Amino acid sequence: MSAVPDALSVTDLRKRYGANEALKGVDLRVGEGELVGLLGPNGAGKSTLVKIACGLVGPSSGTAEVAGAKAGSAAANAALGYLAELFRFPDWLSADELLQLHQKLVGSRGGAAERRELLELVALGDVPDRRVGHMSKGMQQRLGIAQAMLGDPKLLLLDEPTSALDPAGRRTVRELLETLRGRGVAVLLNSHLLSEVELVCDRVIMIARGEVVAAGTPAELSHAGGIEITTGRGARLFAQATREDIPRLVRELVQAGEDVYEIRVIRSSLEDTYLELVGGR
């Protein structure tokens, strides 16, 4: 028997707002320590799903469980950390004071040791007394993630955690998410930045019009697009070829007297797949 329940498990989840069915039977799971990207256009039902996981709205039917407990229950909420896209912490609080305040709000008994450990984790260990108002956006975002980690949650729900950051800040947050995975914390990442999701997520779930339209690893969701080989005569695309065909293709070209300069495996991006499945072109 598997001892560890999924961080998030959703079965045939439906949510109706009047005549509008925001979720039409969604099944998905996020395993322990898994980093899953949730993608979908505006109005797809992503926020509704996250609100149900947090217990902020109830489902019309179906089930949602956080670490094995019914979403909305005290046990589920204790196993959950959440950071909204547009959070705003009071400017006058220091990093340490902010965490102290949130420890009280979530009932964490971790004390100074937990705060120190989390500030170290998000690379703010050197500046516990820095006030929020004197922090860069990237530092505030990392502080937000530390705040969401209070109380040792099993699942973090993060809304657009990198969209307001510059490339260096994005990379730092990406690395932080990878560290969380190493600690067994699962992350459901809601983002429109497909390239970010592609770089960091173990799995991607695409949702459109209230339904899951695709799920898989970023590699599985990016189609093969052939092999491009550049010889002395220029670049040529072998559209039906895959990586396994490369040795044979190169042998044949060399035998035919051509010099091979470059070989590229062409993949369509996650973005191509996304646009095909959810529309938007």
Ligand SMILES: Nc1ncnc2c1ncn2[C@@H]1O[C@H](COP(=O)(O)OP(=O)(O)OP(=O)(O)O)[C@@H](O)[C@H]1O
């Ligand atoms: N409280 C509500 N009352 C009525 N309809 C709602 C309510 N909340 C959401 N909806 C509708 O449910 C559908 C799904 O909305 P939801 O906010 O979950 O989408 P989303 O994927 O999170 O979109 P976005 O990316 O814009 O946040 C939409 O058609 C929306 O208008």
